[in-house]
Amino acid sequence: MTSPTTVPAPTLDACGCPEGRAVSGVSRRGVLAGATALGAAGATIALASPAEAMTRLTFADAGYTGDTVVVLSFRGGIDGLSVVAPVGDPAYYTARPTIAVPQARGLQLDARFALHPALAPLLPLYTSGKLAVVHAVGQPNPTRSHFTDLDEMERAAPGSSVRTGWLDRMVGATTTPGPFAGTAIGGSTTPRSMLGPSAELAMRSVDSFSLSGAWDATETTRWSTALRALHADAPDVVGAPARTTLGTLSTVAALHTAGYTPAGGAAYPSGGLGDALRDTARLVKAGVGLRAVTIDSGNWDMHTDLGRSDNGWMARQLTEVGKALAAFMTDLGTAADRVTLVTLSEFGRRVSENGSGGVDHGYGNFSFVLGGGVVGGSVYGTWPGLAPANLQAGDLKATTDYRSVLGEILEKRCGLTASTVLPGLPSARLGLLRARP
Template sequence: MTTPTTSVSDAATPAHAACGCPEGGGPLAPSRRIVLAGASALGAAGATLALASPAEALTRLTFADAGYTGDTVVVLSFRGGIDGLSVVAPVGDPAYYAARPSIAVPQSRGLQLDTRFALHPALAPLLPLYTAKKLAVVHAVGQPNPTRSHFTDLDEMERAAPGSSLRTGWLDRMVGATTTPGPFAGTAIGSSSAPRSLLGPQPDLALRSVDSFALSGAWDATETARWTTALRALHAGAPDVVGVPARTTLDALGTAATLKAAGYTPATGATYPSGGLGDALRDTARLVKAGVGLRAVTIDSGNWDMHSDLGSSTGGWMFRQLTEAGQALAAFMTDLGTAADRVTLVTLSEFGRRVAENGSGGVDHGYGNVSLVLGGGVRGGTVYGSWPGLAADQLQAGDLRATTDYRVVLAEILEKRCGLTASTVLPGVPTGRLGMFAARA
């Protein structure tokens, strides 16, 4: 039986409960109940690494990278089904304007990428990245068996193994395919729980922020050190199903404490927008540059289910959402600087939206969508994929047809940027590739 995923979040305690490990009956159970009864999260003090010398702390932080030379893969999930036809509008397809008389991006307002496609004007901060070939677009991307159901399609997207009996998440399988993954190898940032993509036997972390990630029940640095020592002793002889999550938690808490004590200022004048997405990408850049051993990071951005009042290219719901996303992604790349050469970020969403706008000024659930890919190894400045067209006879039940399986994009990231065999992570993935990544040296 597969060992359940360990998910650790703010006000952290060893996550044996999240593992489904039964309490009671064993000699350690009473002490663990005391730990879980601890009060609010520690706000400022750190755990074990805060007590180490700077040299020792640096050694222990960078040790987590040993054995893996591939990219950190950052998956930004636009939850709710983002409208790809607004994000990258097919302004050169006349059927687009016929289907969307009030919400289409006017050709005069779009940020032209080529003769057919234009970025939504709210994504202006991303245009320099596209011009610099650090941003690529994949249009008409989607799943092989779409259902238009949030729950079903999200579950299938994060499992990424259609037609198989695998129940693990694809990012958990990716982490498991790398060597000596450390406490931060698979991390959900900006969330209190790990998503489906990290479900599986590899320990993972879920933290709202680096600075708020602390040991529950400890009131100062002395208390933190005492609890840390006691918890390590308590779990020293425990079975792996209990001991590994506990040690993972404590190691991660120590690293977070060291980083918090050091503080963080984004590099090169990068300015993140206020809000959850900017905060999560800021912490991701912070962890990447600290060398804590990130292999896979997942970030959720919600509120994209725009059945009504989507708005126009000059304002409204979509404009506000994309403004935040564009500013956050641009700040992330600026902040990373040369560290972007070892990072690949890909955006995913469970499905796209209908081609035709509805009577409420929005768009309902659809199929084909768009994916944005950023990073130092991206062969950007290009819109990849086969465009099927938006004329009535080119649609799939009224939707944009998905001509590129999203797993093809993920497979090329795994192969070219992570040094992994894609089929071991994505069983049954098609063999074709888009050629959108340079091989990592």
């Protein structure tokens, strides 16, 4: 039961703009779905026992020694001025008399910034140096359009003719990627960032990933045997995707049979985000060869009824985020030393609240970077201020190109030449990561 002063969280069907409704759930573009893994990667994997398949898939990834990069996308344009509130900037309270995070309630990060109180589980990660914050982040050419800015963010090649997604290019730049190298978790389609020639995998969850039409283990074995025989003499262009798919299914079947209990007493919240992060930790620790993972979190298009810091739509959404990210890091344990998670969103929100208690499409935003290689405990970036004269058409300016954050991850944690993945990458780096030994 909610208190009389609590406004139930609106849904996008009720409050979001039409573009927000379209991008905040499953990605508009899908390349692979369900239990399909296409492409040349892992083409030599034939149907085997679950143990054999897992061994082969792990061995296929032996050429890569970098981090698994986890990209958590807040689709719909999350309001960074609520998530990491500039409580030391007086203009913040002038612009947001109703929805600003009160300074007394914010979780102080430094003299200027405070986390939203719903993110209390993340504060220990910040103080222990596992979480860094970058503020005033954005794209070079913002449009305030969900569709356009989301596509550009996930293409990450402004001003060029490159059409592939940046994570597809990242996977392609690594050696001998296996079928799990690029994986989208939590949905049945791959996002724009993974569009391209590299093999990518999409799964709603580890335990639901199975051969369509097979209702039990016996049927799965029968279908798998038949499909293996059917493709035995097929040319690689036809047979390789089938063999890869069957080998991938065998690996996932082994994980399903083994079951999973999060480590360290980690307690994931119920819901899609917690489920996806739990499966990510599970796959990381299983050693199946994850290099890039994408996870979507929707319902952030808060044009109305954003709510106060102690209740409402934003507070409830961030409660799930805080619990899920904290559980993920706890569950990983020492495996966090080989994982870097970064959050992105297509744009931020306007500085001034609107008459409906929400905020419209804006520009500058924030990013979280978590992991064992993070130089955390600091808010990075140049703060431009929120006084009217410092704004860009009413929006927070973006003083850090988000690709600079991604580039540092690729260089220091993945051992890649970032400019080959991110054409036109700015040279500036923030120093928020340690290089892998």
